Amino acid sequence: MLKIQCARSKKMERGPHFYFQFSFILLSMFGLHLTVEADYLELSCRYEYGNYSTNSTFESNLKLLLDSLSYNTATTGFYNTTVGEGLHRIYGQALCRGDASSTACEGCVSNASQEIMKLCTAEDALIWYELCQVRYSFQDFFSKMVYTGKYPDSDYQEKLASDPALFYTYLMYQMKNISNEAAYVNTTQMFATGKINKSVSQTIYGLVQCTRDMSDKDCYSCLDSALADLRACCYTWKGGTVVSRTCNVRYELYRFFNGSTTSTLSYPASTGDKWKKGMVGLVIGILGLLLAVLAGSCTLYFNRRKANQDLERSPRALLNDLTNPVGVEITEEGNLVSSEELSFMDLATLKAATDDFSSSNKIGQGGFGTVYKGLLSDGKEVAVKRLSRKSWQGLEEFKNEVILIAKLQHRNLVRLLGCSIEGDEKLLVYEFMPNKSLDMYIFDLDKRAQLDWCTYVSIIDGIARGLVYLHEDSRLRIIHRDLKPSNVLLDHEMVAKISDFGMARIFCENQSSANTRRVVGTYGYMAPEYAMGGLFSVKSDVFSFGVILLEIISRKRSSRFYLTEHAQTLLAYAWKLWTQGRELELVDPSLAKSGSTAEIVRCIHIGLLCVQEDPGDRPTMSEIPAFSVGRLVQELNQSSATNLSVNQMTISSILPR
Template sequence: MNYLGECEDLMCRREKMERGPLSYFLFTFILLSTRGLHMSVEADYLTNSCQYEYGNYSTNSTFESNLKLLLNSLPYNTATTGFYNTTVGEGLNRINGQALCRGDASSTACESCVSNASQGIMKLCNAVDALIWYELCQVRYSFRDFFSNTAYTGKYPDSNSQDKLASDPADYYTYLMYLMENISTEAAYVNTTQMFATGQINYSLSQTIYGLVQCTRDMSGNDCYNCLNSAFGDLKACCHLREGGTVVSRNCNARYEPYRFFNGSITSVLSYPASTGTGDKWKKGRIVLIVGILGLLLAVLAGSCAVYFNWRKAKQDLERSPHAVLHDLVNPVSVEITEEGNLVSSEELPFMDLATLKAATDDFSSSNKLGQGGFGTVYKGLLSDGKEVAVKRLSRKSWQGLEEFKNEVILIAKLQHRNLVRLLGCGIEGDEKLLVYEFMPNKSLDIYIFDSDQRAQLDWYTCNYIIDGIARGLVYLHEDSRLRIIHRDLKPSNVLLDHEMVAKISDFGMARIFCENQSSANTRRVVGTYSYMAPEYAMGGLFSVKSDVFSFGVILLEIISGKRNSGFYLTEQAQTLLAYAWKLWTEGKELELVDPSLAESGQAAEIVRCIHVGLLCVQEDPEDRPTMSEVVTLLGGQKGTPPQPKKPAFWVGRAAQELDQSLAPNLSANDITVSSISPR
């Protein structure tokens, strides 16, 4: 049962400042509150990713036995070369495994690290897809064939918060990127055997920056370079104010520090090009003065002053203490959250103290736990007035979870619609960050459509009612709310059901706001869940309302068939559910897609219309997909016969194996993560 998931979208610094003072204070608090957090499984443990999105394995199952065999084989075999791929088992119990040791690790250190990592991943995860990072190695296993998979999935270890702030972050970052870009080229195109490089650059007479990059050796040089460029974007997001930082991912890792943290010889010793130094800039300025372009110089000077003072103000805000930020949040006098001109004060989004929420959840008792995942845990709560709520308690060790907290507060505090889960309040106290939602007694849609016992409770009328509710919720987000909002992680586990089986869309931690005249946007960091992700978004970072339409189409076909799009290839009927639905449609056998229980309770014409609309939504070209308001009209049969659908995008069930490998370095395969927390 999937309630929670990994990762979230970190917004750019510019967005943080534009969204208003309280939004910026929230970001400040989140940034500073990560300081000092620590988690330890072994001495050099960094972080992990347990992909519960794809399910869990059972104790004493064949899958677990195969997993133990696989993990036991990794330490010795990896120690020989520092990198090893293997597969154990057959069919549904087939497991693929991979281990990578850092390029400067000795064979003894490599074997020890992989052994610790293999034990650690068994303790921390029982998902069918998981990855763990240690300082000297990483270990991954999955039921999917991920070898040579080029999808980027960046994570920030807690150790980042321990690095001190740089005295001049902008200047320091300029030197850092010059170093990292040079050694990434070396790792990708020169040291192709290990795909590993280290380097140093003198930042000042007394300070040197050391860097390290590495890729898994099943990647091409271009894929390695693109992966590292994505990692550098994450380094900027998490650590651009600090003297050190680390980003790890499935296929590449990057780290920098003001001290030498690696072993062996340094592969690159660099000096920053003198031609771009400060002295040349002043020389150029004198030339400009000499030739008499005084007006231009004054304009540049004025603009520089404005930039400087804005930067100073932002820096001062970031350096404010958490206590000062908490005061602004809990006691707002004139500070409010701005949503493109729409204000949300604390009176509209109540702040709840930790003691109240502890009492409501019986001190976060395990008996009240509704779900657990990468961001933390969701608990059922009962307030003193008898009202049932769902309390999302964010993990103290997740930067991305903290960012999701800010995103949800800013984006959905004022959204009110029958088909959206309501955010009732939030709580911030010390390291605790909590979000309070209305309680959904019937939990999530995935439970009903993918569990044979629960699915027996669904008839066609209820399914049609749920489909219509999801569609109307998206119409509100895309067209009817004061802001145009793209959800970006729509899937059955993020659709909750109240006591009347009313569908309510949840989890807005990855959502993005569009301006009134904006129709699409690009991102360097793709977030969401593969099997529900539109191809233009996963492969190019381009998202729009049509991305959500694609996700809706996948959900609609899953409801009708009772089958998951992810892992559908294991049925031997087709590589994806979409491919199977298209095959039946072209053969005129579309009713064979329908779950027998629905076929008995519904009219064939209505069900076929729904399949028709679902196929329209998952067409490969986003321009061909209908808008959600058109979907509602088509589902209601108010627009005559829908147009004939074109071939869907079949790639989604095959994870990232067909991701575009020709993307430019500034728009790479990006960060594909599991979805955010669902309140229950």
């Protein structure tokens, strides 16, 4: 999952970022074009998919790819291509803002290509600039819409002076209109700009854009999600930007783009507006005056109430709540809960414990921040997650972690020991896991030989027990939504502990499923109903568990499997072997030597049951008995739920991200 951040702007004192943009517009008026881009807005290096080595084939192909992007994008403003073959193939794409000249476009893409090579060694990365974005990956992402909104940070900030609710009405009216124009009218460029006059002295300028490999529906869907995030972060501010992999939106109270606007809008007068104008003529009447006062009072009351509700979800309001030592009082729906169990730590203590967040103490990199090993003054080892200073979604993750893990105590869940919030710093302190994460032992060629089948059975059993607790036995019913090997940590005794609850959701006692417009998680582990429709439930976690089980047995990464010649997905390959009676071909040879064939086959059976396409056909975690007992197939076959039969399975083919 990726960070989300917020961009805001001042009208007069906008800082260097504004003057760069102003210079670009001014020079363009005289036929001149800037070729040097300002600092990048945001960088996403997805190290969970692996990183490449210096002087490797991947690096050589990447350099060729980025050179190709710099040269070819300038002509049309959008270009995607591939370099290399088979396992060494790299996919790349660049998009320039629709108002950028060819010279400015080429300069921006060239600069972005240099920066992404310098700052990132991940095999999947994306960098955003004011005028362009550049992306590369080991996997095919062309024409695939996965929304991952980000709000690039800025140092210049100013809130609206008054009436943010009315401002939001005008803003969304404009942004939805130009989104429709970009997606369904200007289908060649998928780019639109507009302006709308909120008042005589205030004009709102907007810009929307999609990558041109998107369908019109996917483009509009991406923009619609971005506008929802724009409300979440920025509508009480004088400017805001949201960027995603396949689209971006921005608004300001000054003209920040080049060229003429594609739409000049006027907000339509409603019947209510006409009625209000009519009331002006009746102010001399006592009754009319009383009605006007009453209507104005009601409107003011509801507007203020709405603004306060929105403010409660803003970063500053969340921080204010979270720093209250009496209790953290936020749930997913905004309800209040107490969390006196959580210990608040001061920043100085954690800086000392991590040697001021020294790179030598860095033990992990996640979507929302970096994890450091720390040593407290009492000699206790801890893991300190330092969330991105800019990240709004990171703040949402922080909130989730504080609310959930502080209340969950189980042998197979990572313990949250405390947190710290000072200024822009948001820190979470966990128990230290000396053996790091499960993915290292599954996929690392050297480490995989260190564990035998018996140890893996214990790890699988620990994950299952942790999920049963989350789904059925804890005080809160929790759906994890991002279960994968990198989120399963191992302590000194190799006990598995589920971690990273930033994407988790709380369910009511009688609630069985929920729907979201924003799909978060990791492809390859996401259930099809969630990846395609946003529907998630306890069965979503069951699907992820099944994928992990098949990955452990095969020692093959689900997110990279389509690069092989066997099948499009690991799940399809496993199902193919099972139906042909060749299931043992799925098993990694080194694992087969240390384990019972019957037990391994039973685990393949369970894994396939868990990854069935229809969530109703999957077992619940409580229906999966302890793996060490050796009664898996027998107990499942005796279940009254006949839909657990493997003969009725339909394996989905979801491409990895």
